[in-house]
Amino acid sequence: MPAEEEVQDKGSQLWEACLTTVFIPFKEKYDDNWDEEAYWEAVETFKAESKKAGYEDPFEVIAKYGISSFEVIRDKLKAGPKPCFRKGWKSPYTGEKVDILGLVESLYHVSGPKFDGKERIVIVDFWATWCDSCLEIAPELSDIFEKYAGRIAVIGLNNDDMFDGQKEHSVEKTRNFLKTKNEGIRYSSYIDTEDHLARDFDNVVRYAGRARICIEDPLDEVLKELYPIEE
Structure with a gap:
């Protein structure tokens, strides 16, 4: 595999690791279900995976997805999805x-x-x-x-x-x-x-x-x- 393609492949794998380790486990844990301690434990796990992949700073890769820090990720997850994407949501237009x-x-x-x-x-x-x-x-x-x-x-x-x-x-x-x-x-x-x-x-x-x-x-x-x- 050419060097450039190998770098891109490693970058994709790192982003996938970020999704499966930091994002997906906390997707439904917003508002009162948020677990701050568990989140930062997941971050440390991801950092370790990042180092194994050769990235001391994982934001070399994930910054291109519009994310600048683990605090930013935390705030987005903790806030949760917009109301219309939450389970049990009912539009205020219903009945009008x-x-x-x-x-x-x-x-x-x-x-x-x-x-x-x-x-x-x-x-x-x-x-x-x-x-x-x-x-x-x-x-x-x-x-x-x-x-x-x-x-x-x-x-x-x-x-x-x-x-x-x-x-x-x-x-x-x-x-x-x-x-x-x-x-x-x-x-x-x-x-x-x-x-x-x-x-x-x-x-x-x-x-x-x-x-x-x-x-x-x-x-x-x-x-x-x-x-x-x-x-």
Whole structure:
């Protein structure tokens, strides 16, 4: 193996060791479950592994992942994930009314059919071009859109500009990106406006959260309620 590839391989192994020793064991130990002593014991174990791999300072490698100290890692783990990623989380939007048609009419349409408000069930998918998990779920949402045509509408809302701080929306950039994904993203796609209306939630929200993990049960429940007899 060439020297450069060997260094990269050792670096990847060190980062993997950091994940398995320092991160993963404490992933669910935030807030009141935090164990400070156990964390620093794990850090010492990782430091020993780092030295065996030839790194006196492991941050030679892990700094490129945006981490500058073990204190930074500790603070992130201790704070825990955002509420929406915690077990048992329930969106505050659940039970509220949303004017989906009014929302969509103010957005930039970039691909797929335009939403006209005829469907009784609407899935709104917030996504970004850099979000791998968003792109992974897209083909499944496309299948739902086609399987339940006329009953369920699927609307993708791209939020790239909300996160990168740009004032101008890259409509053409997003449209061109979607052209490369036309096999996987076949439903209605829009871009959020400068007012970020996607955050301002006559339809009642029945579920809000991660699609891949939890969407099947609430979707099945609403389908049975609104369409009790299979056509």
